[in-house]
Amino acid sequence: MxxxxxxxxxxxxxxxxxxxxxxxxxxxxxxxxxxxxxxxxxxxxxxxxxxxxxxxxxxxxxxxxxxxxxxxxxxxxxxxxxxxxxxxxxxxxxxxxxxxxxxxxxxxxxxxxxxxxxxxxxxxxxxxxxxxxxxxxxxxxxxxxxxxxxxxxxxxxxxxxxxxxxxxxxxxxxxxxxxxxxxxxxxxxxxxxxxxxxxxxxxxxxxxxxxxxxxxSSSLRETRFLVGTVVGVFAVGPLLTQLTGTLDVGPLSVVSQVMLQASPTADEVREACDDDQSCVTLQGVVGVQSFGATILSLIPVLLLLVCAEGLRRGRRLAYRLTLTIQLYLAAVTTFAVLQYVTDPDVTLGNDDVGYLLLYAIPAIVAPLIIVFLLLANRHKFRVESSDASYRVLGRTTLIMAGAAVALYALFWFLEGNPGCSTGWDLAGQLTHILVPFPVPFVTELPQGLLSTVLYGLGGDVIWLCILFLVLGNYQKFRAVATDPAADLGHARELIHDGGGSLSWMALWENNQYWFTPDRKAGVAYQVHNGVALTVAGPFGAAEHHADAATGFLAHCSALGLTPCFYSATDELDGPLLPRGFRKLEVAEETLLNIQTMTFKGKEWQNVRTALNRADKLSITDQWHHYRMMPPGIRAQLAEISEEWVADKALPEMGFTLGGLDELKDPEVLCCVAVDDDGLVHGVTSWLPVFTDGAVTGWTLDFMRRRTTGFKGVMEFLIASAVNHFKEDVPQISLSGSPLANTDSRNTTGSGDGTDPGEGDHSALDRVLALLGNALEPMYGFKSLAAFKSRFQPEHRTLYMYYQDPLSLPSIGLAVGSAYLPGLSPARSAGLLRHMVAREPAQ
The missing domain is CATH 1.20.1540 (Rhomboid-like fold)
Structure with a gap:
């Protein structure tokens, strides 16, 4: 296949x-x-x-x-x-x-x-x-x-x-x-x-x-992108000069000499080893001519590229690191030039002066230009990570550096280096391990196996770990909300003012909130993989939704996040499409106009059969708020839920899929199918939909059935809901089935009249298709969508609005992280095997 x-x-x-x-x-x-x-x-x-x-x-x-x-x-x-x-x-x-x-x-x-x-x-x-x-x-x-x-x-x-x-x-x-x-x-x-x-x-x-x-969008994003690009070019350029060898003659070609570690030649190694063949061999295996030395020469490039990505995201840590690196490079280059021109053995001729003007001065000016660029735009890089992330980064760096210094000094003394080297050589060798950039002085190579191993590979281990921690730091954010409980309470108030059929899900765990300055509307979102993924559209009074959507974009820009409105209706076309956003179909919401439903006709045969079977088995529908349920029913709901979860290779999903905890909200209604013996056969939960403080609809969320329950219990429960809500609201929603329609995606271009191109969303298509197909055997989203179609619903398309096509792979991973939060490494590996083993839906 x-x-x-x-x-x-x-x-x-x-x-x-x-x-x-x-x-x-x-x-x-x-x-x-x-x-x-x-x-x-x-x-x-x-x-x-x-x-x-x-x-x-x-x-x-x-x-x-x-x-x-x-x-x-x-x-x-x-x-x-x-x-x-x-x-x-x-x-x-x-x-x-x-x-x-x-x-x-x-x-x-x-x-x-x-x-x-x-x-x-x-x-x-x-x-x-x-x-x-x-x-x-x-x-x-x-x-x-x-x-x-x-x-x-x-x-x-x-x-x-x-x-x-x-x-x-x-x-x-x-x-x-x-x-x-x-x-x-x-x-x-x-x-x-x-x-x-x-x-x-x-x-x-x-x-x-x-x-x-x-x-x-704010010019903030434009500036960050430009500065990040400049730093990225300065990072890759020196590596390019090394790869091109003797071909490079550009004004900045000498930057590689002060930025990248250069491996000594074979003659230099032999001279440093006093023609000791075992020493030469050791240097080639684990020392200054080994693969580890090659990796160390790439560390400055990788470090600056990581900084460039951080600057693009507006991270303060990347700003500080880049500023430090550029000042260091400018200082080292200046020191090297001054050392050369003040050498009494050097007589500067016209050619030498011309060489300095062409190569040395640009090598000093280039990092200073980046420093000036950073300082001039310093207020645009204010996105701070969490305090805990900074502590982890600082503590781990200090522990690794301290351990390297202690171990190297110990090995250096034990292996007899003091007899052939000085204390300054030890200090220089420690600098080689701790600083990835070349130092403007020459030191002797260490003697001995352990000293050479740590000298050649210690810097690689330390700096690769630091790069990994810095990238992890970019995923963390300092808490925006000073009072999460108050934000949750205000979000509940706004949802009573108005919202969509999925707005109640904004009150669930793991969500953050952003409110308009007048606090009359808000957006619930989760941050995954640098993406601010919203839970449906804005909530609050409908007239404020457009302002909330555009204000949320500025909020994301300030935090360096990629905004993505997920499972939103087309009411966001107006505020978002003119701003370069596109929309991608992610679900079909099923709506039932219950006041006209009578369950008559051939197309309702399955529903009538379920109702008749329930009547013969003396099964009735009981409506409760969770807290008002009899203890025996609550215990059975927990039992049914645990049975359902235990049958899955992965844990319960989140984001737009509620679990047992979400039933406990005092405003959520539960419908339970119970027989004469008090046995619960199945349960559904219904989330309220408000307009101007009044309930105008209900949305299906939690669905569970007992394994031994009677066939057709879900049809019975939904039909019971139709009859129960018919006198109160005109419409109920069976919600959408996530990841169930990855084969029928539709893209709408931005508001400037240009088509986005067929390939823009192919990366996201593939990620979501792989995720949907991997989860289908365990969660049955496609079969759930087919089941809902039995009720002859109207369909309303739910879209994902995104602005940057290059962010689609990140958005796809963010969606997966939102639906499966806290997935363990072992289960993540199992899911990955399922994803790559199954053919995407065609």
């Missing part, structure tokens, strides 16, 4: 590629031309290169070179990189603009970016700029400028959210390559990106006649 699913997925991917004839055609031309001209392995031969390449500060070559250069590459690896660029840049442009406009953007972008590159190099050569003049004297080929221009131009056809993000990422990526790698192709890619974005902006403003369309 899994093979069939994989084959079906492969066919879908092939079908998607067939929709890109221009993209595939350009890739085919690139490789065919390269193969026929013998250019695949080492680029075009010299005579051909002079005819098809862009001449930089050499003979300009023929005019057509600005067009032909985009169909060649300089090596096999370069051909692969150009293929990826065309597939991404031209592929997205073709899907959004069509093949002809995409082709025009690629060709024009290639030519214009080539002219800009030539002008830059000529200017640098004329003014003796060390970077740009270094690029002169060669011919350049590559599709980077055209692909980047096509991608930048295509952003004009996207909706505002994707337009802003794609432009930010494109500029950030091309700028990173230009500053950290700095070869001619990276400058051409940056030029193409800027040209394409400007062309797209012009087309958007003058041809499409529409504004840039800034998102209506």
């Amino acid at each position: 899994s093979t069939a699913v994989e084959q079906k997925g492969n066919w879908r991917r092939l079908a998607a590629l067939r929709k890109l004839p221009l993209t595939l055609g350009l890739i085919a031309v690139l490789w065919i031309v390269g193969a026929t001209t013998g250019s695949l392995l080492a680029g075009p031969p010299e005579p051909l290169l002079e005819q098809v390449g862009i001449g930089l500060a050499v003979e300009p070559g023929p005019w057509w070179a600005v067009f032909t250069s985009g169909f060649f590459a300089s090596s096999l690896l370069d051909y692969l990189a150009c293929t990826v660029m065309i597939l991404i840049g031209v592929g997205i442009a073709e899907r959004t603009m069509g093949p002809w406009l995409a082709l025009a953007a690629f060709v024009a972008g290639s030519a214009l970016s080539a002219l800009v590159l030539v002008a830059l190099v000529e200017y640098g050569t004329d003014n003796s700029d060390q970077w740009l003049s270094f690029l002169g004297g060669e011919y350049v080929v590559g599709a980077y400028g055209g692909a980047a221009a096509a991608l930048g131009c295509s952003t004009a056809a996207l909706e505002s959210l994707w337009r802003r993000r794609l432009r930010t990422w494109l500029v950030a990526a091309t700028l990173m390559f230009a500053l950290f790698v700095g070869v001619a192709q990276t400058l051409q890619a940056l030029s193409g990106a800027v040209i394409g974005i400007l062309a797209g902006w012009a087309a958007q403003s003058w041809i499409l006649r529409r504004q840039a369309g800034k998102l209506h």
Whole structure:
């Protein structure tokens, strides 16, 4: 079965590629031309290169070179990189603009970016700029400028959210390559990106006649995203320079030397070991040339990426960490430069001064720019974690650091290091373990097995644990509510003023509350995986629901949370869709217009059979509030509930599914099917729905039946509810069946008239489909939905409103966490096995 699913997925991917004839055609031309001209392995031969390449500060070559250069590459690896660029840049442009406009953007972008590159190099050569003049004297080929221009131009056809993000990422990526790698192709890619974005902006403003369309969400989110992107680029850039080796000549290429740990060469290790082969071998296995040393060199990158994610979420901890790291890098770089220029053995010539101006000064200025950016926006990173989470992080860090220092010092002395090293060497070696960044001084390597193991792997263990704890810290929030009991009481008051059929569920455990400033409406929500997942829509008087929805968005933005309205009706279309939200169908609520129901006709045969069987067995419906039930009935309800839970491999679900505890609310009604012997066969609970202080409906929640109870007890209980409520309210709800309709999802686009695209919610579809199919054998959501359909209901769609398509996987995981709170690791592993073993619903 899994093979069939994989084959079906492969066919879908092939079908998607067939929709890109221009993209595939350009890739085919690139490789065919390269193969026929013998250019695949080492680029075009010299005579051909002079005819098809862009001449930089050499003979300009023929005019057509600005067009032909985009169909060649300089090596096999370069051909692969150009293929990826065309597939991404031209592929997205073709899907959004069509093949002809995409082709025009690629060709024009290639030519214009080539002219800009030539002008830059000529200017640098004329003014003796060390970077740009270094690029002169060669011919350049590559599709980077055209692909980047096509991608930048295509952003004009996207909706505002994707337009802003794609432009930010494109500029950030091309700028990173230009500053950290700095070869001619990276400058051409940056030029193409800027040209394409400007062309797209012009087309958007003058041809499409529409504004840039800034998102209506707070600029707080925009700023956090931008600052996080800048920090992320600065994190990945140094790693990029190490991966590209000797190719990097960009102004920030030296940053890797002060940010990433560099492994010593084989000769340096042999010298440090005094040519002792056992010492050299030990350093290669667990020391400074081991896999652990490689991991340690990646720690600064991972740390800054974690900080970038925290800044995107507005976390104060990420702000403090980033500020500290950038100040440290600026200080170490400054110290290294001052140490170099004040060395009496160094005589600075013009070339040395030019080198310092080109490489050293930007390496100091870059982290200071980030520091300034952080300080200027410091009030936008105020999301604090819980005090307990800070204590865990601080205590664990101190314990690990203290243990590392104590153990290393002990091993250092026991293994005879004082005889060949000094106390300063010990201090430097401890710094190597505790600080993931290079230190501006040289120390001797330790001698001995245990010292070497801790020296090579101790920093990895400490910092990977710290990164894990920091990520966990991002999931915690300092309590917003100063008086949870008062908030719960006020929420109950507002629900009496008005709400939907699911609003009563807002009073259950694990919910937090946000109220409008005038406290006339509110929203109940849970935080899972960085997502603020609401329990249905706003509650309170109906005229305040729109203000509550938009105010809740600002509340989530301030906390760095992703807002998601779950199981809400389409009343939120007005306040949310114009703000870039989309809605996804997650359930069908079943409504019964009970005042017109008579249970007559063929379609009601099952219900009449259940009523007749109950009459023959002398089973009656008894209506109670839980506290007013006879003790014997309460005891049997607990027994039935425990029996039902024990039959499941997983615990009771929560969120929009109540359990026995939710029956105990004094305003919840229970209907119990009891026979003459006092035996309870089944039970249902009904949640009140209020409008202006009066009950205007009831919603079915708790449903349990005894295993040995009579067949048709649930039909009997619901039919009894119809007859019981008929004189008081016009309508009752059988609620929705969660995760039961993962195969019938419907997406509505944002309010700007653009379609969201077929793939936007595919990640969430898959997560919810896997979750629904894994839980179906245990909870039977689909069979429950089929059962409710026997009552000939009207259906009302319940939606999930979300704004950010990239957050859909997180939202899917948040939904799973909300329905299964506190799942143990063993049960989580079992659920995961069920999820990956079962085929999603088709």
